[in-house]
Every structure is written in structure tokens, then in C-alpha cells.
Amino acid sequence: MRARGGILPALLACAAGLAQAASLAWPGSGQPVWGLQILSLAVLAALLQAAPRPRSAGARAWWFGTAWLSGTFWWLFISLHTYGGLPAPLGVLAVAGLAVFLASYYAIAGLLYRALAPASRLGAALLFAGLWLLAELARNTLWTGFPWGAGGYAHVDGPLAVLAPLVGVYGIGFVAAFLAMLLARLHLADARSGRAWLLLAVLALGLGGLYGWHDRSRGDSAPAHAPLTLALLQGNIPQDEKFQPGSGVPTALHWYGEQLAHADASLVVAPETALPLLPQQLPPGYLEAIARRYSHGEQAALIGIPLGDLKTGYTNSVLGFAPGRSAPYRYDKHHLVPFGEFIPPLFRWFTELLDIPLGDFGRGPLGQASFVWHGERIAPNICYEDLFGDEIAAQFRVPETAPTVLLNLSNIGWFGTGLAIDQHLTISRMRTLEFDRPMVRATNTGATAVIDHRGVVTHRLARATRGALYASVQGQGGAITPFAWWAARWRLQPLWILGAICVLVAFFVRGNRARRSRKASLQSGLDVSI
Known part of the structure; x- marks a missing residue:
């Protein structure tokens, strides 16, 4: 050129x-x-x-x-x-x-x-x-x-x-x-001599051979546990109503409350900020009723909810309820979104122009413990945290306690129902390939889906609809990938x-x-x- x-x-x-x-x-x-x-x-x-x-x-x-x-x-x-x-x-x-x-x-x-x-x-x-x-x-x-x-x-x-x-x-x-x-x-002379094309052909054959070897070496080992049945909740609460006390808040509390009470699956998952109020702001007994519902039997739940108070600060979090737990499981989002979840220095003037609630959160630690249920170690991440594979890798440092299932809870209703959803699904698929682990996604507007450890979307709920995706996921244990090994140590x-x-x-x-x-x-x- x-x-x-x-x-x-x-x-x-x-x-x-x-x-x-x-x-x-x-x-x-x-x-x-x-x-x-x-x-x-x-x-x-x-x-x-x-x-x-x-x-x-x-x-x-x-x-x-x-x-x-x-x-x-x-x-x-x-x-x-x-x-x-x-x-x-x-x-x-x-x-x-x-x-x-x-x-x-x-x-x-x-x-x-x-x-x-x-x-x-x-x-x-x-x-x-x-x-x-x-x-x-x-x-x-x-x-x-x-x-x-x-x-x-x-x-x-x-x-x-x-x-x-x-x-x-x-x-x-x-x-x-x-x-x-x-x-x-490439130049015309190269095409005539074939040198550059030979190099490209060697590279293509090498990649093809590597793909074949890798595919055979992975195989399909006998799973240690039966597939985990799921109910992934997608409330499709309009974003301009989500935090409004006269519309989105009561709709979310009613719909998610009904689903959490009656869903028939081993694990029920509600997305990021599915409950759009702090626990102390919820109706009396609301969260306690959910805790009682999952304190016995064969079901567990993971729910996106903001936590904290003015004195200790706020976190974008996940609470987990399961039989036999003395206290709820908790995961706090580590990698926050600039402007949306924290205000960068010198930019408070910009955020004051916006009408977006919950704009300044605290960070959770890196490498938080997984939620253990029915033999699976389920590692949550919230929204765009799944962009940072090197941070997810922190949980793979010890293979014996490494996650067997990755879980993303999102609300990207802020960005419409178009390409942002498709791009985010592709990002999650890449994480499954990097870690050789399935990814389960529960979202407000999409893409609520299950991705197996080979990056294949096995179940998916239509975007911008309200409903529950009933599906199953097969966790993957055993050896961790080379990427997980070195990224866990050296990012x-x-x-x-x-x-x-x-x-x-x-x-x-x-x-x-x-x-x-x-x-x-x-x-x-x-x-x-x-």
C-alpha cells in the first residue's frame, strides 16, 4: 500500500x-x-x-x-x-x-x-x-x-x-x-516465490495441529458430580424505573420474591442489584423470609444486592443462602466501573451532571472464596469484572480449591439491548476457554445464559424478556489451564x-x-x- x-x-x-x-x-x-x-x-x-x-x-x-x-x-x-x-x-x-x-x-x-x-x-x-x-x-x-x-x-x-x-x-x-x-x-514477488505463503501455511498447520492435540488431550473426563440444575432469573426491569420507589423497586421486589420462593432448581440466581435496596431498606422480614426458605431442603440461592451503610461504605455484592450455613455467603465486587461505581479523582464535577444512583462503592478483596454447593465451587463475578481474566485467575492459585463453575451476575440494561449484550456474552465465552470452566450468567436484560467449558452457549434466554431460564451446568475440576496457573501467580x-x-x-x-x-x-x- x-x-x-x-x-x-x-x-x-x-x-x-x-x-x-x-x-x-x-x-x-x-x-x-x-x-x-x-x-x-x-x-x-x-x-x-x-x-x-x-x-x-x-x-x-x-x-x-x-x-x-x-x-x-x-x-x-x-x-x-x-x-x-x-x-x-x-x-x-x-x-x-x-x-x-x-x-x-x-x-x-x-x-x-x-x-x-x-x-x-x-x-x-x-x-x-x-x-x-x-x-x-x-x-x-x-x-x-x-x-x-x-x-x-x-x-x-x-x-x-x-x-x-x-x-x-x-x-x-x-x-x-x-x-x-x-x-x-506480502508483495507480488513474495507471491511468485511462495516464501511468505509457505510461512503462513506452516503457521496455519501448526495451529491446526495444536488445536487437534489440545482437543484430544482435554477429552470429556467423567464428571465428579451430577449436573447442577439452575433457575437463572431475568427481571427485565426498565433501567429508568429500576431504582424508582413507585415503579421499578416494587416490581423487582415482588417478581424476584415470587421466583425465589417458588423456583424449582438446585441453585437459583438473581442478577446484579436484583434487589435494588439495601437490606435495611427492604420491607420488614423480606430478606429473612428468603433466608428461611433456603435454610433447609436441597436448594440454594445467590442474589445480587447492594450492602453497607453511610458509616462503613457501600458495596455491590452477592448474598448466598444454603442449608447448613450459619451465615449468608457474601461476595463483594472488586473491580469497579469508573463513574458508575466509583468517582475518579478530580471528576466529581462530571458525576454531578449525571442522574445515576449508587455511584461510589467500596472494593472487595481479590480472590474471594467460592460458594460451595452440591460439590461445586461457584465463583461469582459482577458485571464487567469478567473482562479481567487475570483477576479471576487469583482464585486458581491452589488447584484443589479452584472454582469449578464461574458465575457472572450483570445488569447492562444501562446500555440498551443491542451489541453491548452480544459483546459481553463473547467476553464470558473467552473466559470459559481460558480457564476450562463453564460460565453461568444471570442478568437483568440479557444475555442470561449457560456457557460450557468449551465456550459453547448451551442454554440462553431471549433478551429483554422477563422470565427464568431453567437449565443445568456441569462443573469442571481437576487440572487447571496453563493460563490459569501463570496468571494466578504473575497476573x-x-x-x-x-x-x-x-x-x-x-x-x-x-x-x-x-x-x-x-x-x-x-x-x-x-x-x-x-
Whole structure:
């Protein structure tokens, strides 16, 4: 590609960025398209390769990132404007501002690539992959992290999914970026000689062989317990009514109370803030009646509810009730949503513009105990906590007590009933592949679903409907995945090191090449003078 300057490279970068967004959840079907993710990234790689200067390469990567991220989480506008009461122009500016800020990570990566790119095809692919990996990790980590829509999620159904239990979603993104740069560096001469195509064929065969080996090695071991029967409750309480005492609150208390009293399943799960009041604000005896209902028999319940008070602070929590427990099980959300659940420093003025309740929570500890029921160790996470696989991994440090089932309780009704639901389901599917554990999801508006340990959605309730999903889940125990093992110990540090090594090698190679060039020029000058 020979796009050198002007508006055309920026337009191409924006188009490729929007294609990257579409690859995560194709509009209409909501399904990820892994091939589109690599192709759109290859367009960016070609634009960087053709950039005349590092600064222009950084600008192209910035346009790509801004379009990609805006096209991925545009639905934040719904929460800010429709439910938060922020004027529409300010809502657009807020979403665009977040995308612009996060795109700066990719702009820096593009600038460094053009400044350090080696001549060799393999070296260029490794450098691009390393820089892409570092940018993705920065978006996951800095300022508490907002990694929604990382490129690796597009591969949950593709051949690279085999890498999930080994290196996780960001390792998949690294390999996808490597392949994208290889495609971008293809030339007609390469096609005629077949060298580049041979390399791609070897990589494809290697991945295919790895997939076959991994699939056979996992097998279907005999389960230690019978499947756990579930009743997953989806109240579909309108978000603009959910916390209103005259509409959403009494509706939620009545409907969830009825379901919890009569559901016929071993485990009943109500989603995030299903009970939208603090325990002391509930009608007298309401929570006590639920506790009595599950104090005997063969049923247990997990319920999303806010906890705390003005003096001790508030938490976004899950309470669990089961026979034989002297006190309710409790899980407190650890990774909070900026602005929605905590107010970043210097930004209280922004939250005061919004009409969103419960805006400042406390954090629960990392690696909280699982809820043990019928031989399963069930590990809750709340809403977008399931984006952070390295934090979920904290519970896998000791294999003997590692979760056998993951459970996500969500309410993303703040963001409408469209692509945000599809994207979140894909995120949960990736977690099941990384940990080789099923994921159960109970949500307010969708996607309420059961995902098996192979990432397959086995049961699903229609979105934006009120009802209970009766299903079953087979927990998985035994050995933990390589990703779970190393992420439990070092979080994402090994991937940071991998990305840094790729950049440092390119830096030293370029430095050595420059020194050789200066030495050759000096020698040539001496020869001429002699």
C-alpha cells in the first residue's frame, strides 16, 4: 500500500477501525468474525508501513484506534444521555473523549513501529505484535483499565481460540497482530516465490495441529458430580424505573420474591442489584423470609444486592443462602466501573451532571472464596469484572480449591439491548476457554445464559424478556489451564515482558544496523581519501 499522506490514509484507518469494531460483534447477528479482525488490523499494519515518518504513523494508528473504540462502546452514550440525563452533545463528547484518550496507546505503538521497524518481514511482524500487545495491556491496566473490545475476543470461534488456555485473550491478540503484519508485508514477488505463503501455511498447520492435540488431550473426563440444575432469573426491569420507589423497586421486589420462593432448581440466581435496596431498606422480614426458605431442603440461592451503610461504605455484592450455613455467603465486587461505581479523582464535577444512583462503592478483596454447593465451587463475578481474566485467575492459585463453575451476575440494561449484550456474552465465552470452566450468567436484560467449558452457549434466554431460564451446568475440576496457573501467580506480567522483549530486540537491531551503516560510510570516506 502506497498511501503517503493527506486525507486518504486517515479515511482508510477509520474504515479499518470500524471494521475492527464490527469483527467483535457483527451488527445483526452479534457474532464475532475472526477473519475480519486480522484483515482490518492488516490494513493498519500496511498504513504504518507506508507512513513517511513516525509521527504520521502515530496519527494513522490514532485514527484507527479512535474509530475502533468509538464503534465498539458507542452504547455508553445510552447510559450517559438516556439514563444519566447528560445532554446529548456532552454525551457524544464524553464517549468520543474516552475513545480518543484510549486510542493514544495505539498511536504511541504506531509511532514506535515506524521509528524502529526492521527491514526483515519476520522482525517487523514481531515488533508490530509486541507493540500491539503492550497497547492492549496498557488499556487493560492503566487508570483501573477499560479493556472492553480487545481484539483477541473476535477469535473466540476461530482457530486461534486454541491458544486461550495457554496465553489468554491478549496472547491471542499478539498472534493475530503478528499474522496481520505478515499479510501487510506480502508483495507480488513474495507471491511468485511462495516464501511468505509457505510461512503462513506452516503457521496455519501448526495451529491446526495444536488445536487437534489440545482437543484430544482435554477429552470429556467423567464428571465428579451430577449436573447442577439452575433457575437463572431475568427481571427485565426498565433501567429508568429500576431504582424508582413507585415503579421499578416494587416490581423487582415482588417478581424476584415470587421466583425465589417458588423456583424449582438446585441453585437459583438473581442478577446484579436484583434487589435494588439495601437490606435495611427492604420491607420488614423480606430478606429473612428468603433466608428461611433456603435454610433447609436441597436448594440454594445467590442474589445480587447492594450492602453497607453511610458509616462503613457501600458495596455491590452477592448474598448466598444454603442449608447448613450459619451465615449468608457474601461476595463483594472488586473491580469497579469508573463513574458508575466509583468517582475518579478530580471528576466529581462530571458525576454531578449525571442522574445515576449508587455511584461510589467500596472494593472487595481479590480472590474471594467460592460458594460451595452440591460439590461445586461457584465463583461469582459482577458485571464487567469478567473482562479481567487475570483477576479471576487469583482464585486458581491452589488447584484443589479452584472454582469449578464461574458465575457472572450483570445488569447492562444501562446500555440498551443491542451489541453491548452480544459483546459481553463473547467476553464470558473467552473466559470459559481460558480457564476450562463453564460460565453461568444471570442478568437483568440479557444475555442470561449457560456457557460450557468449551465456550459453547448451551442454554440462553431471549433478551429483554422477563422470565427464568431453567437449565443445568456441569462443573469442571481437576487440572487447571496453563493460563490459569501463570496468571494466578504473575497476573499479566509475562505478556508485558514478551511485548517489551519484542521492542527491545528491534531497538538494538536498529541500533546495530545504524552503527554498521556509519562504519561503512566512514570506511568509504577513508577509501576515497586514500
